[in-house]
Amino acid sequence: MxxxxxxxxxxxxxxxxxxxxxxxxxxxxxxxxxxxxxxxxxxxxxSVEGLKTSHDDLVTMQAMLKQLKTETIPQLAARNNQTPEQFMVLLGAFPAVKKGLTEVDTIMPRFEAVVGTMEAQGENFRKADEIPTADVPNTAxxxxxxxxxxxxxxxxxxxxxxxxxxxxxxxxxxxxxxxxxxxxxxxxxxxxxxxxxxxxxxxxxxxxxxxxxSEPKYQQMHEDMQTLTAFANEMQTKAIPTLAAMSGQSADQYTAGMASQYQALGKGLQETPRILARFNGMVEDIGRNIDSFKDADxxxxxxxxxxxxxxxxxxxxxxxxxxxxxxxxxxxxxxxxxx
Missing domain, CATH: 1.20.140 (Butyryl-CoA Dehydrogenase, subunit A; domain 3)
Structure with a gap:
């Protein structure tokens, strides 16, 4: 047998x-x-460096928007002998700026949550990226x-x-x-x-x-990015030149003066195009990988x-x-x- x-x-x-x-x-x-x-x-x-950049960019945006709403707008209004509410009416002539200032308090926490999730999962992502080994793709x-x-x-x-x-x-x-x-x-x-x-x-x-x-989350982030991008563009190309003209200055002089007096705002205005482009790229990457994530999950x-x-x-x-x-x-x- x-x-x-x-x-x-x-x-x-x-x-x-x-x-x-x-x-x-x-x-x-x-x-x-x-x-x-x-x-x-x-x-x-x-990566560790990429997450640090995202964190720093978020801090820069938060500091800029906080100083804009709590210091810059009230003081600019006082210079024009206006209340902050009256000055906001003036900014209301710029719809993208008005919309951005109105919605930013709800938009930023959503991005803070996403960046916070990324930071919390950085180590887990890097470990998962080594399946089966660091030098071999997951398809193996x-x-x-x-x-x-x-x-x-x-x-x-x-x-x-x-x-x-x-x-x-x-x-x-x-x-x-x-x-x-x-x-x-x-x-x-x-x-x-x-x-x-x-x-x-x-x-x-x-x-x-x-x-x-998920598709709903991506659509929400996509709309938020459109709001922030339109806000930043209209601020740079229309609102600041108009305020500069009211002060008898060029847009560059006015921007330099604000940057000197309001450092967080100045740094934010300078770095906003790069920051928004980076976050917009991240949002669109999420949208393009929804199906891939579902497959992986x-x-x-x-x-x-x-x-x-x-x-x-x-x-x-x-x-x-x-x-x-x-x-x-x-x-x-x-x-x-x-x-």
Whole structure:
């Protein structure tokens, strides 16, 4: 009887087939490509340097808008013998400026929340970006199932075939040995590359960014950016030249004077075009990657957390060590010798 070895080889064959079918049936090539799309797009922005730039830009915008509303407008109104409310009526002649000043108190907290989420998830993003390793794209995860699956299906099928034929052959023994080695490789590779911790970080990141990568959130941020951009453009091209003319100065002189007296405002006016362009790029990147994020977030399925994926390989690896390993023990060899 070769029952033990034949059962073990049959299980090896079936496990190999399962490892081939699972990633293909689950759509893993497309899903892992979604991961790479998101990571490639946001890698620079989610780096330590990129997050610091976003934080500093947000602080610059907050300080500029705060000084504009609490110091600059009241003092400019006083110079014109007006109340701040009357001065706001004057600025009302510039609809984009009026709209921006009216809505900025609700717009900025929304961007603060997004930047805060990015800062909180920076480390998790960078860990997830190293799945399976720092130098290999996420699409390679598919092959961590396919390649072992093909090897196991071949060696398991060949070993089972020669075992059933009933002739003396070393192939069943070799097949079992290869299966044990493959099991050890799956376990060691999963643990050595820290896939469990990396996928836990990916899961936390997906949970945090799921509300951000949605069509309603993107549309809201897109409209907010349009409001801020129109506000900044009209302030620079129409409102400031008009106020400068009322003061008998050129726009450059007036801007320089304000920058000297109101430093936060001056710094903000100088850096606003760059800051808005950067944030607008980030918002549009989110819009372009909504589908890719959904694909990435559905690994291995929409209802199953990604942190379970390493356990599929670990459990398969342990099974390969235990079952074919048991068939290689003296009991299995005695059965074959007796037969």
């Amino acid at each position: 070769r029952t033990i070895r034949q059962v073990a080889l049959a299980l090896v064959f079936l496990l190999g087939v399962g490892l081939i079918i699972f990633p293909l049936a689950d759509g893993m090539p497309k899903k892992t490509q979604g991961v790479d799309n998101v990571q490639n797009t946001f890698r620079d922005g989610m 995860v598919t092959y961590t199932f396919l390649i072992p699956g093909i090897i196991l299906a071949v060696v398991g099928g060949a070993g089972l075939f020669f075992s059933i034929r009933g002739r003396r052959s070393v192939i069943p023994t070799v097949a079992l040995g290869v299966s044990v080695a493959m099991g050890a490789l799956l376990v060691a590779g999963t643990l050595a590359t820290d896939q469990i911790d990396k996928t836990k970080s990916a899961e936390k990141m997906f949970n945090a960014f799921r509300p951000v990568f 559905s690994i291995p399925s929409a209802d199953t957390p990604v942190s379970q994926v390493p356990w599929y390989l670990l459990i398969a690896g342990i099974g390969l060590i235990v079952i074919p390993g048991a068939a290689l023990l003296p009991l299995g060899r005695k059965e074959e010798q007796a037969d």
